[in-house]
Amino acid sequence: MSQQDLPSGAGKLADQYPEIWSAFESLGQACAEAGPLDARSRRLVKLALAVGAGSEGAVHSHMRRALREGVEPEALKQVAMLAIPTIGLPAGVAALTWMEDLID
DSSP: OOGGGSOHHHHHHHHHOHHHHHHHHHHHHHHHTTSSOOHHHHHHHHHHHHHHHTOHHHHHHHHHHHHHTTOOHHHHHHHHHHHHHHHOHHHHHHHHHHHHHHHO
């Protein structure tokens, strides 16, 4: 992801502290390579973590990336459905609305 594609807060951090951003990117790459999950599975897990954290910005970010990577919208929305029995109906519905911001 180029710095131009970053959300405003992350882009500002990357511009002001490039060495920290570089270390953060390296950490992300190392974590991605630390196990057997394929790229699609990793993207769905990261989306689920964003949903669980209640982070609209992170949900939007992982949705944009997932859609660019070819993950079908119905699989992405299923993440919100799976959240309902675990973190509650309001949180799952909120996540679904954040996802639909980018699908509709």
